[in-house]
Amino acid sequence: MALINCPECSHSISDQSLSCPKCGYVNSTKNRVKNNLLAKESQISRPQEKMSVLEYMTRFVVFILTVIIIMIVILALFFLMP
Numbered sequence: 001m002a003l004i005n006c007p008e009c010s011h012s013i014s015d016q017s018l019s020c021p022k023c024g025y026v027n028s029t030k031n032r033v034k035n036n037l038l039a040k041e042s043q044i045s046r047p048q049e050k051m052s053v054l055e056y057m058t059r060f061v062v063f064i065l066t067v068i069i070i071m072i073v074i075l076a077l078f079f080l081m082p
């Protein structure tokens with residue numbers, strides 16, 4: 001813990017404090033760390049795994065449908081050949 005000078009009013013404030021108690025200047029360095037932690041927490045809490053599973057299932061179903069359509073077209077061509 002160290003004392004720094006407030007950029008706004010030059011009042012000595014703690015580098016651990018979020019804002020200057022004299023003029024209300026917000027300590028942006030401390031807030032940036034806090035914002036990074038919040039961003040990391042929001043990334044962890046995001047339902048990323050469920051979304052990827054859903055995307056995988058959708059791609060799998062589309063792939064199976066494509067294979068079935070290609071099989072039907074090949075069979076139709078085979079039976080329509082004279």
Ligand SMILES: [Zn+2]
Nearest residue numbers: 006009020023
């Ligand atoms: Zn200040």
